[in-house]
Amino acid sequence: MEGDLIGPVRSFNRTVTQRIGALNEEYLAQSRPLGASRVLWEIGDGGADVRAIRARLDIDSGYLSRLLRGLEDERLVRVQPAPDDHRVRAVRLTEAGRTERAELDRRSDQLARSLLAPLNDRQRARLVEAMGTVEQLLTAGLVEIEVEDPASSAARFCLQSYFAEIHSRFDTGFDPDASIPVAAADLVEPAGLLLLARLRHEPVGCGALKLHGTEPAELKRIWVAASARGLGVGRRILAELEHHARRRGATVVRLDTNRRLTEAIHLYRSAGYVEVPAFNDEPYAHHWFEKQLATPRTTAQAHPLTPTR
Amino acid sequence: MEGDLIGPVRSFNRTVTQRIGALNEEYLAQSRPLGASRVLWEIGDGGADVRAIRARLDIDSGYLSRLLRGLEDERLVRVQPAPDDHRVRAVRLTEAGRTERAELDRRSDQLARSLLAPLNDRQRARLVEAMGTVEQLLTAGLVEIEVEDPASSAARFCLQSYFAEIHSRFDTGFDPDASIPVAAADLVEPAGLLLLARLRHEPVGCGALKLHGTEPAELKRIWVAASARGLGVGRRILAELEHHARRRGATVVRLDTNRRLTEAIHLYRSAGYVEVPAFNDEPYAHHWFEKQLATPRTTAQAHPLTPTR
DNA sequence: CATGTTCTCTGACTCTAGTCAGAGAACATG
DNA sequence: CATGTTCTCTGACTAGAGTCAGAGAACATG
Secondary structure, eight states: OOSSSHHHHHHHHHHHIIIIIIHHHHHHTTTSOHHHHHHHHHHOTTOEEHHHHHHHHTOOHHHHHHHHHHHHHTTSEEEEEOSSOTTSEEEEEOHHHHHHHHHHHHHHHHHHHHHHTTSOHHHHHHHHHHHHHHHHHHHHTTEEEEEOOTTSHHHHHHHHHHHHHHHHHSTTOOOGGGSOOOOGGGGSTTTEEEEEEEETTEEEEEEEEEEETTEEEEEEEEEEOGGGTTSSHHHHHHHHHHHHHHHTTOSEEEEEEOTTOHHHHHHHHHTTOEEEOOSSOOTTOSEEEEEEOOSSSSSOSSOTTSOOO | OOSSSHHHHHHHHHHHIIIIIIHHHHHHOTTSOHHHHHHHHHHOTTOEEHHHHHHHHTOOHHHHHHHHHHHHHTTSEEEEEOSSOTTSEEEEEOHHHHHHHHHHHHHHHHHHHHHHTTSOHHHHHHHHHHHHHHHHHHHHTTEEEEEOOTTSHHHHHHHHHHHHHHHHHSTTOOOGGGSOOOOGGGGSTTTEEEEEEEETTEEEEEEEEEEETTEEEEEEEEEEOGGGTTSSHHHHHHHHHHHHHHHTTOSEEEEEEOTTOHHHHHHHHHTTOEEEOOSSOOTTOSEEEEEEOOSSSSSOSSOTTSOOO
């Protein structure tokens, strides 16, 4: 896989953690423990529940409690019981806290500026473009795809988003009652399954598989959130769905799609799907595709090394 | 300057320090304080003097001493007086230490692989290329240019490298005795000055200015180490030299150069130098350039925000 | 309304990281 | 060879970051 990509990546890691990581802390920890600054930042201008902060920063409750006490002593925040649930406590920034947070914001800007400052305009443009590419591709690696219960709230969110999107994109809108129905039970093993893609715990895509024994399996509900496009999420969902189909004995997968979904159609073609005559009478479909699944285990386990946590 | 470059840079900082910075520590600190791992790494297979390690890691002597004691307790290193100077102590890795260091190396590779793993070949190539660009441009910001005593060892290194390089590149070689001489005293104020560019304390370039009162100032000895090319160092040296010339009252700067130095010639042209008739009888010169200096203080202080430390 | 759960807080720790002052050996130099 | 300098080490600290086990209040539920 390498040849040789590892060397440059390591070199990048070294340079960037030195150049940015170290500076970052230096800039943010000014006169206050870094932890406190992070919390101050995370509270945000609108305030936040202690519980939410703890979840976002993944921090021990005792530790957070002490950090908040420190910020309270500095008169930067005020902690009060949340109005609706008196177990949870709500943190708000005081006037001074907002000022201090703005200062952190300013510092963060300044750090960014200090990276751009020694460069001329052309170099700046190149740097920012390359940074965008790196960020996008590194983010792609954070997307995790797993089998999900279609009844979960994350799954329902994705499916609803899927329907909302096709409704807005199809020429005729989309009425679920007019389409071939897929019961939720069809998306649970052994009848089928639903995959969910998440980025930092947020659902950003889905894809479903409906199994028909050794008959061709069907792909349904393939959707990627607008915020996660360009990360290769769709392609990975597709590959994982095929993997599951193969694992369950299918040798062919097929799907139908609407002519408006051009990126999807492009994805299917480039993933080896070929157009075939209509194999169902789905009223919203214009194209039908199928793919012969290759010998087991070629695309499987796309990223064995990605740390999960 | 922004419009809006700051936003993307901040976003990059956040994403990358999270994705790489955090993982980096997780990977390297395995079962040992991070500091100890860094020291283990820095010793290298060939061993090193304690003094050298301290300089490289910029670490307190007491702290380092304790870290070394810890590594000794783990039987990973052996510390002995250096053979030539019994004040300094030399550290060498034991067999176990080498194994452990190789393990760190492996982990670092693995981290790099984990970043590439979720991507397909095209994405990998794009990522690595963009990383290279980011690294190069961030490194460019670390180059510091300052006035230097021409007698210092760093200055002598640069001047010797300069002569060695032109000797190997000129069609006829280069014999200092045949060229117009420049005495070291001419490169010290008030007669002139020498600028040195350093990257992480290592000299990577130089450029000299010879002043002639209100007559045109002369630029000499402009050189950039092969390892630092493409970072815009030459352009910055040029700009700084012009700045000093202007500060000292010159309104015109000029220089002569050899036809083999094509990148330099290209640099001069793109920096606003125009070719003029020979103004001296330098036997190695084929081209003579000059530049009218604009109103004071336009290019000056190219990077006021770069943290110096 | 008894019981279990959720949420926050306190107390009591551990580990890393890092600083500072001085001691002692080895070396450099007039 | 006396004196100052360099280098490393020890002792004595401080502070940040984080963990763990409960306690107590508020809520949820049969």
